[in-house]
Amino acid sequence: MEILEAYDLTKSAHSAAVLVGCDEKTVTRYVALRDSGRDVAERERRTRVIDPFLAKIEELVDKSHGQIRADVVHERVQAMGFAGTDRTTRRAVAEAKQAYRDGHRRRYRPWIPDPGYWLQFDWGEGPRVAGRRTQLFCAWLSWSRFRVVLPAWDQQLPTLIACLDTTLRRIGGAPTYLLTDNPRTVTIDRIAGLPVRHPDAVAAGRHYGCAVRTCVPFDPESKGGAEHTVKIAKADLVPTEANLLPAYENFAALDSACARWCDQINARPHRATGVPPVDRLVEELPKLHVLPDNPHILALGEERLVNSDQTISWHNVRYSTPDGHQGRRVWCRVSGDELVIVARTATGLAEVARHRLSTPGNPRILDEHYPHHPDGSTLRTPKPKPRTEAEIDFLMLGDGANAWLTEAAATGVARIRRKMGQAVELARVLGTERVDRALAVAAAAGRFDDGDLVSILDHLAGTNTGTSNVVGIDEAHSTQPGTGGWRRLGA
Known part of the structure; x- marks a missing residue:
């Protein structure tokens, strides 16, 4: 700028060079760049030895969609007569790839969801409970940003339907669309790029009044809300060396932790809206559909009646259930070598018991289901009940x-x-x-x-003694004074 200022003052390249203390040709070059509209700080590109091969490099990058490696390109241009080093080739390939990405960059438009339309859900790897893997079902109501996280043992279709039922009942209504990725429980095939829906998933969506939609394969950006919910839930609920969370004693402890996490995060103002999701949900509820009274039982399994002794009969085998379900209907299904029992609770459908499959004559009774009878094999002593x-x-x-x-x-x-x-x-x-x-x-x-x-x-x-010196009649005591008398008889 001092060179150009000196030239504007003197209108002479020689005089400006004397004032600034540089060569006259430098003043002439800077003035010419300014007069042509170019940036005076821009350096002119020098001719490089790889310039004759740039067209070929761009062709290779374009054919490979920007995936080709620089060492492969170097071998190709060396065969064409390039005598430079691989460093020069890597720089040229990097520039070509950057130009390709700039020309094929994905264009985004902000997605502004309407209230009552979209619910996104996805699965995440949960913590281990008693050495077993768990799954986290993560749902996200797009407009209100209301989140629901539920623990589960697997990702099978009956478990998915049970989690969806619990989520919708916790929200208080059903949206128009359910958006997820492409698991086998939702998409069973793709023909000509079109997803083929699982019939049971379609029937479940019809039961709740929702249309099931899936994102583009291998494109998590098309359902980023659920992906972000999974990331946050795993960071806050899965014990790691970073968060120092203790291991969960049982599945009920994990379920309670997920419920507390949902209450906490839904009551906190969201960064995008500045309003807690639970308050936005109140505004969105009138836009949601009314839920059916009964869950979608086709995918949940077969109905069974819980007897007064807290057991159900499955293939002539008795399985115990927790207290509080006597006389009610539950749903049973087989998952691998286990029987899963699902019941309706205050917060929706939930898995209440899981047993190893057994054979007739070998019932499965868990002691934790009978806290009032800790040992079912012990004979109970009757207590006196006076009448007269x-x-x-x-x-x-x-x-x-x-x-x-x-x-x-x-x-x-x-x-x-x-x-x-x-x-x-x-x-x-x-x-x-x-x-x-x-x-x-x-x-x-x-x-x-x-x-x-x-x-x-x-x-x-x-x-004046109590019962401490009482000798009971049992095998440990005898009235015989000793065996000395038997010795006289030669015994």
Whole structure:
């Protein structure tokens, strides 16, 4: 700029060169560049040894759609007489590829979804639970940006339909279109570039009033909302060294974590709209279709009725279910070598149990389904339930009386009612606490004969001890003083 300013002042290349301190030819060249409208800072391109081969390089790059490697191009131009180095070739190939990308760059237009039209969903790899792989079903309502993430064990079609049903019921309605990629559960074939839909997927969409659409194969940009939801969910829910999340103890813990994540992210203002998705969902709900009362049971499996003992029958084998589904209908299907049981919950359809397939005569009963019966094989001891005044008076003595009656009834003691009356009379004279303690000692020692209770009371009154020194009648104790007497007989 100093050169051009000096020339404008003197109107002489020689004088401008003297003022600036450069050569007169430099002033002339800069002035000529400015007068021709070119950038004075632009350097002229020098002739290179690879220039005669540029047309061939551009041809190779164009035929390969910008995928050819520079070393392959170098071999081709060397065979045509190029004597330069591979470095020169790499620079020329890089320039040709950049020019190709500039000419074939994909044009984008911002997608502005309408409310009530689009729901995108996709699958992501979930964390391992008890050594088993899990899947994350991620859905994204495009206009409101409302997200739903559900855990699952697999990506089979029945699982997909169950997740869709749960998602739509959690949203509160059904949109016009369901957009996803091209898994085998949605697209079974492609003919002339047209996707052939899975009949069950089409039937499920018709059941909910939605049209199933798929994106272009190998083109995740056409459903970027769901892809981004998968990325965020995996970053926040899958334990890694970066987020330091602990491993999940069971599937229920993962399900709870997904529910908390959805509540948190839907209540946070979205960056694009500045409004929480849960608030935008309220505005979008009037644009959604009403959901049917029943789920699409064709893909969920066969219906079964849960009995009062929390079991269902599948191919003459009993399988247990969690508490709370007695008398209700559930849906059962086979996944590999497992039986999957799906039930309707407060938040929609959910997998409530999964069993290994068994054979008739070998039921599958899980202890965690019966927390009120931790050990189903143990015989339950009946508890005393007094009905008469005499029974009430005796059992009111305390826990010792309850233990005495239980043991006496199990042993087959004679005249139990008379002995109970004697104990009540003794309690009125000696006190309830002493008699109850004596009854506990009698129950522990197995002494139920006439006079045993009075003898125990006398013993407790003299020694002032409890039940710690009581010797029970069992195989560990014997009344024989020793074996010394047998030695005299030569034994």
